[in-house]
Amino acid sequence: MLAAQCRYGNMLMALPPNASGHSLNPARQPTPPNIRGLLLMVIMLRTALTLALLVPALASAAEPDAKQVEFFENKIRPVLVEHCYKCHSAEVEKAKKLKGGLRLDSREALLKGGDTGAAIVPGKPAEGTLLLSLKYDGDVQMPPKGKLPDAVIKDFEKWIADGAIDPRAEKAAVATGGIDLEKGKQFWAFQVPKEPTVPKVAGSNASTNPIDAFVRAKWEEKGLTPAPIADPRTLLRRAYLDLIGLPPTPEQVDAFLADQSPNAFAKVVDELLASPQHGEKWARHWLDVARYAEDQAHTFGVKPKSQAWRYRDWVITALNSDMPFDRFVKLQIAGDMLPDAPEDPFLKHAGLGFLGLGAEYYKNTAREQAIAEELDDRVDTLTRGFLGITVACARCHDHKFDPIPTRDYYSIAGIYMGTAMSDAPLAPAAVMKEFTDAQKKVKTAEDNLKKAQKDAKDKPADKTLSAKAKELADEVAELKKKMPPQPAVAHVVSGNGPGMKVYVRGNPATKGEDAPKGFLQVLPCEATAGEKFTRLDLANAIATPANPLTTRVIVNRVWAWHFGRGIVATPDNFGSLGERPTHPELLDWLAVNFVKNGWSLKWLHRQILLSAAYQLQSTPSAENDKIDAANVYLWRGQRRRLDIEQWRDSLLAVSGTLDATIGGPTFNLKDAGVNRRTVYAKVSRHELDGLLRLFDFPDANVTAAKRTVTTVPQQQLFALNSEFMASQAKAFAARVEKLGKTDAERITAAYRLAFGRSPQSREVELAERFLQLPPKTDDKLTRWQQYAQVLLASNELMYVD
């Protein structure tokens, strides 16, 4: 049963519907009316679906037989694997346990048949033994455990009648299967990015910031007119929320407006990038990718990761110090093995939490399967996270769309097979020793106590025994009191795996050929695959400009976190089923220059923020909408709802309650009065905090490339009814009260704090009218507090233009 299991579903289902046989492509076959209707709707709904964009995905399906191959993969192969291979495959033949001399694991074998003749005759379902046995019509009735459902038997009949198309090579699960690696390397994403020529286009800033040259070139090509540059207030709020996750204070707004120098905005950007709050904001983006959490989803046998937060702090530290991204990668994969690793044990080890805090599954009965799932989590997080490629698709079969043979999956998985989830000490040896010694002492004293208690119980008459027990109990208590605090540790993956064999069809019970430890064959790698390949070799193969994916993937992620959409709109899938870049030359320019600038993320942020493309107003245009309603070509800014971290942190900042302490253990969002930044809140795989969940925080069981944005009433119940909002409203009202003598003055102060602007007369009028309403005795909030809550709950605070 496990054999056919695939964490990612059948790859056929992975095909977009247009390419999977139920064709959406009007050119290929008559389209039924309902589909046509859908198509029309899709266009009408302005979902930005352009038929042109469907083409790349269609290309792979347009080859002859593709449909039949899909039918085979979808309907036939899984059945053969699940119900037949156990007795009819090369594997059992090797073990001399083949039944009936019949193998069903290749086309040749089926044609040749077994002891009773050919299993199938393509095109002639009535001939051959296979169908007869499946139907339970002949002497041989297969599978022996019970007749398969009629629908399945009909599938076989259809498959044979259609010519029994069968793509399986003679050897099952061979090294590269049918994959042509040389051909695979031709795909754009596997070509090393080369520095493109910056287009020469007229327009402001184009001469200074190449980003604008590329973006402007697309506007011209598509006939789009860009929106004007946003006004200074809008721009400032955007930059603050974007770079440090907090809104500017009224003083910061005033200072910026007063600064008439041409580089006023650049100065602000530099200040924000230098602020320690920048790391707090941007670490969270990476933590989404790293599916960071402090526990496991299930209940039984879970080992607590009490210092998981050290990995979070490591990411914050790394980003604040602008650690070169290649080093950032290497320390997370092989910090313990790097020849030039930092001396500080925290910097050296804590990054290993990237995988060290990964999923650990319940291993009671199906132990091997659970271990296979853990390996899958690592391969998946590692390859999608750093490389933007879905290697985990190749776990049960060669990747159907990208040049990744099954063996490659196990080459990487094998690096981690047999490694340990362990704790690396971060404190000096003496401190560690002091702690373990103290632990031992407690243990010994406890053992003595137990013995003494037993003795006292056995001989209740002997008072000396009970006195001794009491004495020992006091000693235990004393020792426990004296215990030094638990020294710092990092939760890491340690050791190096011995490598593994391919699990045929992903099933740990059916092992295939050796998969020497190594890297993806389609990508360059200096180290040779084999026994000596380590995590360090893996890290080196990823963190190098020779790798065509790593740099593109990270610059694209950062771009997407700034703009809400990547140049490649699928940040964790640069494969053939992913999106193609909207600005391929720009992507390459960024990737190449990122390396030239020392893999500096702060360089990248600065380059992006200082572009005109980043600074546009978010106003719509009916004309542009006709061409590009989804703003793929960045002709305007994109209004966005704040994510939960930005929103909650803004509420605290505006109310004046924010506790700006950096780093340290996590806090529970349910604890009243803890007003630390949201990045420090506990993240649980088992039960994610309700507030985080409500506002689209991703499930920490899998790597997340982007967050969905939903608007649901339960969010608004939080805004209207939660004690958190009420307490912030009280604090905000109290803060504002001191800032003016009249309601009008205070209203102005509140607007400046909350929105960085003065209120308009209509807004003052509405506020005053509300504040003058008579108070009601049942209400526990004053009118001013109620009003403060309104401002905090408003759209203006929750969205950024």
Next chain:
Amino acid sequence: MLPISRRELLARSGTGLGVLGLAGLIADEAKAEAKNSSNPLAPKIAHFPAKAKHVIHLFMNGAPSQVDTFDPKPELTKQHGKQPPGANLKTERKTGALFKSPFAFKKCGQAGIEVSEIFPEIGKCIDDICVIRSMHTNIPNHEPGLLLMTCGNTQAIRPSMGSWLTYGLGTENQNLPGFVVMCPGKPVVGPALWNNSFLPGVFQGCHIQNLDPKRVIEHIRNTNLSSGTQREQLDLLNQLNGIHKDRRAGDDQLDARIQSLEIAYRMQTDAQEAFDVTREPLKVREAYGKGYFADACLASRRLVERGVRMVQVFYGSGQPWDDHGDVEKGHRNKAKDSDKAISALLRDLKQSGLLDETLVLWGGEFGRTPTSEGQNGRDHNNHGFCVWLAGGGVKGGMTYGATDEFGFAAVENKVHVHDLHATILHLMGIDHEKLTYRYSGRDFRLTDVHGTVVKDILK
């Protein structure tokens, strides 16, 4: 499958109804995002006309024994105390000799289906029930078993069925959550059982631990302001949001939030009212009996009546049906506690006509061994177990499939959990192979690469 005409589709889309799996059809997860501003929980058109509109899953967590409930085994009684002939199938722990059911079975209903004496009232409803006696699952441990039954996968990495249903079909009452989970405390595994996983967070089950209407949904009540004041406050918020929006014309997301605030305001009263079982006539309350499970059954009816798409009731915290020891006492007590409420729910639904459009599922995450564990208990058993379905387009008064003579393993018309899921989706008007979600470049489904609809039990 009845094709929906283009005209109909467009007409319905004009009324704000979306189309199921549109995200999948758009063929691109990035572009699917453009739809985000519209309400993801708005009702959607099914693939084909649905038999059922709602699901109530009565989850007997811990796993009841099939041979003591709905799968009588005379041969087991005859050979009581003997070692099972052939191999003793591998389960979680080692078990001993064949161990007969301590309960008598009675022929029930016109169909004459045998039901254990511990479920006398459910027995009376048997003509509306289809017992599937040939269920099987992958692993005889609670966590993977529970996850497979709820999410179609043995690890906590997939969305639950309720999430899939609300993603595919939306829900009919926007003032209530579309997917409600009731359990006092938490079942083993916990929230992953109603997790949205990679689906958007709105599709997560809303877990209700406490049935007190004032506490059902987090922040459902404003404890600081009178309702009159809250209305004044919300009016002001609407006015300020209106001014803000007017300066930013043509942005759906701002409108969506303004509407959402109003829905939240209504939800405060509607949700409290929906969960308030004390509003039911005394006669009705008495029919269901007392306690959390009885109240949850009654609340389930009130919820589907109000358009909630899926309700999942876990029998209790932890894994109450897990009778490794003294299966007689354990099963008798739990049956006694639930028999009345479950039968009342079925009768109640039937009487109002709701049973026709509500699919009720009863069962655990796997079954138990016909062999004994210890003196008088039973171990986990993934090889064979039973569940039952009622209403929602399923034939009543029938049994489907069979286990072997002792009730160890399913042998005839085997139904895997994936097949059960495929069948439930089918009854809800969904082709389980087409309800997909594009995530990480691939389309996922509840049934993974498996699942065959059990056609024989459909009306």
